Amino acid sequence: MARVIESGARAAIASAASAAAGxxxxxxxxxxxxxxxxxxxxxxxxxxxxxxGGYLLHIGERVLIFAIAALSLELLIGAGxxxxxxxxxxxxxxxxxxxxxxxxxxxxxxxxxxAALAASAAFALVTGAIAxxxxxxxxIMITLAFGQMAFFVAASLAPYGGDDGLSLPxxxxxxxxxxxxNRIVFFYVTLALAAASWLLVSxxxxxxxxRVLRGLTDSETRMQALGFAPYRYRLTAYVxxxxxxxxxxxxxxxxxxFVSPAYMHWQRSGELIVxxxxxxxxxxxxxxxxxxxxxxxxxxxxxxxEHWKAILGPLLVLVVLFTRxxxxxxxxxxxxxxxxxxxxxxxxxxxxxxxLARAEQAAMEATAAAIGCGRRAEAGLGAAWLRxxxxxxxxxxxxxxxxxxxxxxxxxIVRGAAKACVRAESLLGTMNRDVAALAGSARRHLxxxxxxxxxxxxxxxxxxxxxLARLAGRGIARMAARAVPWRVALxxxxxxxxxxxxxxxxxxxxxxxxx
Amino acid sequence: MSTSLxxxxxxxxxxxxxxxxxxxxxxxxxxxVMDFVNLAHGVQYMLGAYLSVTLYQLTGSALLGLVxxxxxxxxxxxxxxxxVFRHLYQRHHLEQVLATFGVILFLxxxxxxxxxxxxxxxxxPDLLSGSVPxxxxxxxxxxxxxxxxxGLLVAAGLYLFVRYTRIGMLVRAGATNAxxxxxxxxxxxxxxxxxxxxGAMLAGFAGAMVAPILSVEPGMGDQILILAFVxxxxxxxxxxxxxxxxxxxxxxxxxxxxxxxxxxxxxFLTPSTARTIGPALASMTMYLLMAVVLAVRPAGLFPARGRx
Numbered sequence: 001m002a003r004v005i006e007s008g009a010r011a012a013i014a015s016a017a018s019a020a021a022g023x024x025x026x027x028x029x030x031x032x033x034x035x036x037x038x039x040x041x042x043x044x045x046x047x048x049x050x051x052x053g054g055y056l057l058h059i060g061e062r063v064l065i066f067a068i069a070a071l072s073l074e075l076l077i078g079a080g081x082x083x084x085x086x087x088x089x090x091x092x093x094x095x096x097x098x099x100x101x102x103x104x105x106x107x108x109x110x111x112x113x114x115a116a117l118a119a120s121a122a123f124a125l126v127t128g129a130i131a132x133x134x135x136x137x138x139x140i141m142i143t144l145a146f147g148q149m150a151f152f153v154a155a156s157l158a159p160y161g162g163d164d165g166l167s168l169p170x171x172x173x174x175x176x177x178x179x180x181x182n183r184i185v186f187f188y189v190t191l192a193l194a195a196a197s198w199l200l201v202s203x204x205x206x207x208x209x210x211r212v213l214r215g216l217t218d219s220e221t222r223m224q225a226l227g228f229a230p231y232r233y234r235l236t237a238y239v240x241x242x243x244x245x246x247x248x249x250x251x252x253x254x255x256x257x258f259v260s261p262a263y264m265h266w267q268r269s270g271e272l273i274v275x276x277x278x279x280x281x282x283x284x285x286x287x288x289x290x291x292x293x294x295x296x297x298x299x300x301x302x303x304x305x306e307h308w309k310a311i312l313g314p315l316l317v318l319v320v321l322f323t324r325x326x327x328x329x330x331x332x333x334x335x336x337x338x339x340x341x342x343x344x345x346x347x348x349x350x351x352x353x354x355x356l357a358r359a360e361q362a363a364m365e366a367t368a369a370a371i372g373c374g375r376r377a378e379a380g381l382g383a384a385w386l387r388x389x390x391x392x393x394x395x396x397x398x399x400x401x402x403x404x405x406x407x408x409x410x411x412x413i414v415r416g417a418a419k420a421c422v423r424a425e426s427l428l429g430t431m432n433r434d435v436a437a438l439a440g441s442a443r444r445h446l447x448x449x450x451x452x453x454x455x456x457x458x459x460x461x462x463x464x465x466x467x468l469a470r471l472a473g474r475g476i477a478r479m480a481a482r483a484v485p486w487r488v489a490l491x492x493x494x495x496x497x498x499x500x501x502x503x504x505x506x507x508x509x510x511x512x513x514x515x
Numbered sequence: 516m517s518t519s520l521x522x523x524x525x526x527x528x529x530x531x532x533x534x535x536x537x538x539x540x541x542x543x544x545x546x547x548v549m550d551f552v553n554l555a556h557g558v559q560y561m562l563g564a565y566l567s568v569t570l571y572q573l574t575g576s577a578l579l580g581l582v583x584x585x586x587x588x589x590x591x592x593x594x595x596x597x598x599v600f601r602h603l604y605q606r607h608h609l610e611q612v613l614a615t616f617g618v619i620l621f622l623x624x625x626x627x628x629x630x631x632x633x634x635x636x637x638x639x640p641d642l643l644s645g646s647v648p649x650x651x652x653x654x655x656x657x658x659x660x661x662x663x664x665x666g667l668l669v670a671a672g673l674y675l676f677v678r679y680t681r682i683g684m685l686v687r688a689g690a691t692n693a694x695x696x697x698x699x700x701x702x703x704x705x706x707x708x709x710x711x712x713x714g715a716m717l718a719g720f721a722g723a724m725v726a727p728i729l730s731v732e733p734g735m736g737d738q739i740l741i742l743a744f745v746x747x748x749x750x751x752x753x754x755x756x757x758x759x760x761x762x763x764x765x766x767x768x769x770x771x772x773x774x775x776x777x778x779x780x781x782x783f784l785t786p787s788t789a790r791t792i793g794p795a796l797a798s799m800t801m802y803l804l805m806a807v808v809l810a811v812r813p814a815g816l817f818p819a820r821g822r823x
Contacts, residue, residue, distance in 0.1 A: 141747070320603070
């Protein structure tokens with residue numbers, strides 16, 4: 001049975017590969033790369049028996065499973081700008097759903113797969129409802145914390161192995177058969193699911209939903225002004241990504257036939273981010289390429305040395321420091337360098353045509369929407385008129401009369417105010433006059449005082465002082481005529497005379513000032 | 516659930532909270548001032564523990580090992596800053612996460628290469644060994660009290676430093692608007708380096724303090740890093756005060772939850788169910804706390820000024 005399937009599958013692959021190669025050239029570069037990657041991986045079962053037995057197939061399966069997880073994370077990081085550092089939790093939840101279902105003898109596709117998807121969706125909904133409220137670093141840390149929470153819960157699930165994990169009794173049954181146990185079948189199922197995931201994510205990113213998500217990453221304010229609720233879109237994206245990653249977890253649990261809390265370890269979440277960034281965020285073949293690159297790198301380094309993480313770590317730092325946009329970014333740059341002018345022109349023409357078609361489509365949609373809007377507006381207007389007639393008018397009319405009345409009374413108030421203004425003005429006039437009169441009399445009083453002062457000086461003080469001075473002068477002359485011993489007396493007399501004069505002068509001045 | 520057990524667990528919770536604060540304080544400062552997500556902060560905690568063990572083996576004195584681990588972990592932090600982190604300040608958070616993740620992988624593995632994967636032992640310093648009686652028949656180790664005391668001292672010192680020194684002022688200003696501080700003629704790179712070295716030293720101090728009571732092993736930093744993240748998310752990113760309050764809250768709630776959740780559940784449920792659900796629920800308590808805080812205040816308990 002298995003051999004029949006195997007040979008049949010091989011023949012199918014060979015014919016499919018030749019057919020696919022022909023169609024590849026017709027696609028855009030992004031899609032061409034993804035198709036090429038999947039096609040290359042599809043050839044793996046043909047090559048695998050030649051090189052190292054089933055080992056290559058085993059790696060291929062893991063690459064595809066992690067490609068699904070990385071694609072789901074790319075939906076969050078690339079389109080939604082939401083850097084989830086707890087994405088491995090979904091991987092674990094999907095795997096545990098498969099494991100727990102199997103351990104209870106319910107390991108059929110009809111039970112285990114819906115359980116895995118529903119459990120991851122529910123976990124995404126609950127944690128996302130809180131996490132998506134936040135931004136930037138908060139989001140990184142909160143998703144990390146929730147991932148850790150899932151890890152510890154899994155580690156304390158004693159009935160399901162706790163820390164040690166849980167061995168599955170077998171892979172999930174499909175319609176009662178153990179068809180998934182066949183490695184080739186399982187590989188192609190995984191491949192098909194990975195391709196379907198890629199298609200789903202690329203459709204999502206290109207859809208209106210994806211555009212809104214990218215718009216939110218670009219400018220949340222603008223999108224809000226356009227009427228989009230950021231929270232709902234982000235939460236939806238988070239739930240979709242979580243569910244998709246749950247699918248990857250379901251496959252991972254089946255592939256290893258073993259589940260353990262290690263699937264949810266935060267370093268696993270880190271590895272998922274590494275895959276997305278290493279491959280190149282912003283493209284959809286990037287995550288697939290990143291999963292491939294990281295897996296191959298890990299396997300290669302692990303063969304080289306037991307301490308492969310000591311090499312991988314610095315490698316990551318170097319990738320961050322020296323590359324922009326990961327492997328896809330490097331390919332993009334290389335393509336830009338090597339493209340010739342006619343190729344560029346053809347590419348541009350093709351893209352232009354596609355854009356034109358899309359624009360036409362959008363214009364048609366917009367026209368239809370506008371017509372709908374117009375119709376709705378008309379209907380709304382009619383309804384508004386009716387409502388006006390029925391309910392608003394009777395209520396508004398008394399309001400209008402009330403308003404008129406209050407306007408009249410306001411008029412009265414204004415008139416009264418004007419009168420008060422006039423009265424105040426006249427009051428101000430009389431006050432001004434009084435102030436002027438007061439100032440005049442003060443001035444008169446002041447000048448009269450000054451006059452009296454100068455009269456006293458000229459009439460009384462000055463002649464008296466002059467007389468004294470004369471007397472003193474005479475005294476001085478007389479003294480000078482006398483002998484030397486009189487000098488002292490002379491000095492004293494002079495001093496006292498001067499003192500007297502000064503004192504009387506100052507007292508006169510003081511008196512004048514007092515006046 | 517006796518009273519003495521509750522008291523002992525309260526002290527244990529306080530001690531865990533203090534350790535969390537030492538790690539989260541540095542993390543939140545680095546993030547607040549530099550807008551830099553440093554996942555490798557937990558690794559610096561681990562290195563602090565390893566350095567103290569090595570220095571103890573070299574000097575023969577546990578106390579000397581603890582004290583010398585401070586400058587050593589600061590130097591290591593500065594070396595890391597110079598070699599890697601300095602080039603990441605201008606980058607997107609996503610790239611910072613990735614690069615520091617690489618640093619974690621490298622250092623965790625490097626520690627395994629240098630010291631081996633087996634846990635190391637570190638004795639308590641003679642000065643701080645022994646225990647003190649709390650009440651009848653209840654003794655509590657001096658060393659754990661020393662951790663609580665040292666942590667409170669560091670918290671007070673940090674508060675005074677940030678509040679009253681010139682560098683503290685620049686740190687606060689940098690947390691509000693780094694570009695403006697730079698425009699005013701402050702060498703912002705040097706400020707970053709100082710803050711980073713200081714944060715690394717705090718993490719190293721926490722690691723060195725905890726070395727005698729926990730096993731020193733590779734990956735010991737990852738656990739506390741995530742706890743520290745929870746703490747600074749609850750406290751408000753960039754706020755030292757928030758980190759302090761949230762660290763004590765998380766420490767006490769987590770410890771009490773782990774000790775008594777099963778007993779509490781036994782009141783409502785059958786013993787076997789309680790034994791199954793208890794540990795799972797206990798490991799969730801602090802995340803539930805975080806979820807509740809974030810649902811009420813999306814920017815944490817004490818949002819730092821100048822950011823949303």
